[in-house]
Amino acid sequence: MTKLTHKNSKTEITNKQKEAAEIEIREKQKVIDYDTKEYPVEVLVKKYREGLEEDTNELYIPDYQRDMIWEENRQSKFIESLLLGLPIPYIFVADLPPKKEDDEEDLARLEIVDGTQRIRTLDRFLNNDLKLFGLEKLTQLNDFKFSDLPLARQRRFNRATIRMIVLTEKADEETRRDMFERINTGSVQLNEMEKRRGISPGPLVNLLEELAKDPKFLKLCPISEALIKKREPEEFVLRFFAYLNNYKKFDRQVNTFLNEYLKQNNDPEINQEAMRKEFHKMLDFVEKYFPNGFSKAKGHVKTPRIRFEAISVGVALALREKPDLEPKSIKWLDSPEFKEYTTSDASNSRPKVIRRIEYVRDQLLG
DSSP states (O other): OOOOOTTTOOOOOOHHHHHHHHHHHHHHOOOOOEEEEEEEHHHHHHHHHTTTTTTOOSEEOOGGGOSOOOOHHHHHHHHHHHHHTOOOOOEEEEEOOOOTTOOSOOOOOEEEEEOHHHHHHHHHHHTTOOOOOOOSSSGGGTTOOGGGSOHHHHHHHHHOEEEEEEEOTTSOHHHHHHHHHHHOOSOOOOOHHHHHHHHOOSHHHHHHHHHHTOHHHHHHSOOOHHHHHTTHHHHHHHHHHHHHHHGGGOOSOHHHHHHHHHHHHOSTTSOHHHHHHHHHHHHHHHHHHOTTTTSSSTTOSOOOHHHHHHHHHHHHHHHHHOTTOOOSOOGGGGSHHHHHHHHSSOTTSHHHHHHHHHHHHHHHHO
16 A cells, blocks of 8 residues: 655655646636626526527526436425525526537527526426425425415515526536536535524524615624625614624624524514614614714724724614714724724734724714
């Protein structure tokens, strides 16, 4: 048996080897141009279904991935994910014009590189060929076909969008096959807020979604489009309420802390109107007295989580003590103390969470 001695090997890579490696990279590197599209479910299925029998459909499945692999249980889970609003992996397709030697008319067809199982599942569901079963979250939908859904839910499902990466003709068949092998994992890694939304639907989650779309909140708390799609605004609102009511009980595990708060409060008994009112009152105060809102400076497109937590919760706590509060100064926002509390290491240690929140509260109360 050959013994691996990589860590102890003293063999040095020569310049000749480096040059050969660079040449190999350049030779095998594929230039892949692409475009990103977003289509409603109904449109995607139509592009796949129309002309399917004649093999002229716009979205078509290539020979190297003809078989339906997913079992109906997995297909049902995929439909459940869409109904829950969970993120769905991109569908990869290639825009392939006819070969030069062909005289056929260009049909502008799109070869599905990755996503055939999802497209087929959607097609089967919309055509009532799939009966849902084995659902663990939406258990009331077990044994449902698409036609069994209320008309309003059918329409909303049809309007749900899925993103698509369209490769240009520069992606040859070898590249497409290689890409299919590399990306065909059938899943997407969800962040914590996306998981919470799918696993724990309920009144509090609905409230978080509502408040996260508030125009004033999005104006005062700049968040990039990419992070908005990953539900960062909902994460911010959840942190506001969780810290506001429990910050002294916080431990170092942020996700555990937030999940526990959501679990305890995600029921019809919560006072949504009171929570909504306190959130809006906090926003009104920040808008009136903080020139840059929650961000560090004008023009910023990203708001640090811990800065938002400190200001929003500190403001709300101060307003609880003094509803008609008018701060004498907010120059402390540029103080070394505040910068240390919101930017230095161990920002999520329990003492620092308490210190930065109470620092804002105490500065505002004078």
